[in-house]
Amino acid sequence: MSDVIVIGGGLAGLASSVALAQAGVTVTLLESRPRLGGRASSFEDAATGELIDNCQHVAMGCCTNFRHFCRATGIEASFRSERELFFVAPPTLELSVRPRICRFSAMPLPAPLHLAAAFLRLSYLSWQEKLALARGLKALARERSDATRGKNFADWLAEQRQPTNVIERFWWVVLVSALSESLDRVSVAAAQKVFVDGFLANRHGWEVWLPTVPLDELYSGQLTQWLTSHGVEVRLKSGVERLVLENDRVTAVELRNGERLSAQQFVLAVPQHRVRSFLPDEWHNKPPFDRLDQLETAPIASVHLWFDRPITQLPHAVLVGRLSQWMFNRSKVPSETDLTQSSEPGTRNYFQIIISNAREVAKRPQAEVIAEVVAELKAIWPEAALAELRHSRMIVEHTAVFSPLPGxxxxxxxxxxxxxxxxxxxxxxxxxxxxxxxxxxRSGFLAAENVARSFGRETRMLQPDLPVSWLNRWWMGRVRLSATAGE
Ligand SMILES: Cc1cc2nc3c(=O)[nH]c(=O)nc-3n(C[C@H](O)[C@H](O)[C@H](O)COP(=O)(O)OP(=O)(O)OC[C@H]3O[C@@H](n4cnc5c(N)ncnc54)[C@H](O)[C@@H]3O)c2cc1C
Incomplete structure (x- = not known):
């Protein structure tokens, strides 16, 4: 019998298992699917025979706990850091003119000045609009959570008199990618979190971190090896049916096949809408379980395209003012052997287009969405205009993320x-x-801290945020006065 049973092999369950194994606690990890990773996973595309991710997953420099988790388990080597973003200007009425690509990178200055030049290079915003944006960013950084409670971000932007162009070409672009919701369904606090942690607080917060291998290789492959070599029993295809309770304590889990497993402590790391089904009826209407179904969710769509040739050499690009929001070049760099064999379509010339906040897209015929996305790419890159689409598919994750609504x-x-x-x-x-x-x-580490404490091990597992520079603490005013000093 293990000390702890963790139910759910998504990142929360994986992080709990890793942290507990490091604390010397024995763990059994139960996952209903045949692979680990949960919403961050891959599947085999029948046409290409390749393992492809359900959707490109991006981390940022400010993701200190995720990065610590990757470092601790040795999977960090399978990520690359990108210190330059590419913003493709919105389409213009002059169809013959290709849109400008604005390079977005940091200068060697302390935050928040590090990105000043990058914002100035966004050529599709006028000088007045850039000034309004700077004013808006400063107001957001200084905003106090008690003053904006219950307010949505669209209303906040209107109060700040942000121009329509700035809203549509900047605030919307960044926030919809980060939170997958329209601005009227985003709390001011959630928007503040994205901009302060990501772009303003620390000069490395905005840097993008991308996996260089399919997610399945990371979590089902490398991570499973780490877990098993550290004594964690990983059981796939082990769906849990319910928790068995006696005297208000969990004594065991019952699997779908009827098997019962006991432990002293339990971590339930499944999606929120599944939680109540694990509990006896008398718990369903007690807080916090009674409120979980009120957390709304938002869909994310990914369009996967295989062309007969490269359509761009850019590794990724943010597409402004279009249905397509973010392009990721997932083409495998061909090896010598690949070049001598015909392995089309394979992962050569493979591109993923991400559409967050995809409620409308989810209602449209897939072929129509794919055609619109391809037409957008052809209008941006001359190589795309000549390319032939060999294979395509679209995946919609209907309950991808919870909606960060006010409240x-x-x-x-x-x-x-x-x-x-x-x-x-x-x-x-x-x-x-x-x-x-x-x-x-973070949730996995926090849960593991509580479990470790119950075994008499006071271990701090949660990692600190990136430090905030002195200049920033002054610039951001009260909001961040408690933050750690030095950068
Ligand atoms: C399309 C898409 C794109 C995204 N893009 C990004 C991104 O770019 N960057 C980013 O940081 N985040 C992104 N996210 C969000 C990120 O994937 C999630 O926040 C994160 O993976 C959630 O992990 P979790 O462990 O909380 O939940 P989940 O990943 O949902 O894990 C829950 C696990 O519990 C298992 N389970 C359920 N029922 C049972 C049962 N009865 N018995 C045993 N196991 C069970 C499930 O199979 C699953 O493995 C994206 C999500 C989606 C869907």
Whole structure:
């Protein structure tokens, strides 16, 4: 019998298992699917025979816990850091003119000045619009959470008199990618989190971190090896049916095949809408379980395209003012052997287009969406205009992330549940972060801290945020006065 049973092999369950194994606690990890990774996973595309990710997953420099998790388990080597973004200017009425590509990178200056030149290079905003944007960023950084409680970000932007162009070409572009919601369905606090942690607080916060291998190779491959070599029993295809409770304590889990497994402590790391089904009826209407179904969710769509030739050499690009929001060049650099064999379509010339906040897209015929995306790419890159589409598919994750609506924070439970030996983990629990891999890992670490404490091991597992520079603490005013000093 293990000390702890972790239910759910997404990033929250994985982070809990890793942290507990490091604390010397024995763990059994139960996952219903045949692979680990949860919402961050891959599947085999029948046409190409390749393992492809359900959707490109991006981390950032400010994701300190996710990065620590990757470092601790040795999977960090399978990520690359990108210190330059490419913003493709919105389409213009002059169809013959190709849109400008604005390079976005940091200068060797302390935050928040590090990105000043990058903002100035956004050629599709006028000088007045850039000034309005700077004013808006400063106001957001200084905003106090009690003053904006219940307010949505669209209303806040209107109050700040942000020009329509700045809203549509900047605030919308960044926030919809980060939170997958329209601005009227985003709390001011959630928007502040994205801009302050990502772009303003520390000069490395905005840097993009991308996996160089399919997600399945990371989590089902490398991470499973780490877990098993550190004594974690990983059981796939082991769906849990329910938790068995006696005297308000969990004594065992019952698997779908009827098997019962006991432990002293339990971490429930499944999506929020599944939680109540694991509990006896008398718990369904007790807080926090009674509120979990009120957490709304938003869909994300990914369009996967295989061309007969490269359509751009850029590794990724943010597409402004279009249906396509972010392009990722997932083409494998061909090896000598690949070049001598015909392996088309394979992962050569493979591109992923991400469409967050995809409610409207999800209702449209897939062929129509794919055609619109391809037409957009052809209008941007001359190589794309000549390329032939060999294969395509679109995937919509309907409940991809929870919606950070005003008031949604009140629905997110702490990791310590009202049942003493049951922890909740998942990006939807109280982490201070939106639904991200970072949020999921934070929840796993926080749950593991509580479990370790119950075994008499006071271990700090949660990692600190990136430090905030003195200049920034002054610039951001009260909001960040408590932050750690020095950069
Ligand atoms: C399309 C898409 C794009 C995204 N893009 C990004 C991105 O770019 N960057 C980013 O940071 N985040 C992104 N996210 C969000 C990120 O994937 C999630 O926040 C994170 O993976 C959530 O992890 P989790 O462990 O909380 O939940 P999940 O990944 O949902 O894990 C829950 C696990 O529980 C298992 N489970 C369920 N029921 C049972 C049962 N009865 N018994 C046993 N196991 C069970 C599930 O199979 C699953 O493995 C994206 C999500 C989606 C869907």
């Amino acid at each position: 949604s924070e009140d629905l997110r439970p702490a990791q310590q549940s009202p049942i003493a030996n049951l922890q909740l983990a998942g990006d939807w629990t109280q982490t201070g972060w939106p639904a991200t891999m970072e949020g999921a890992v």
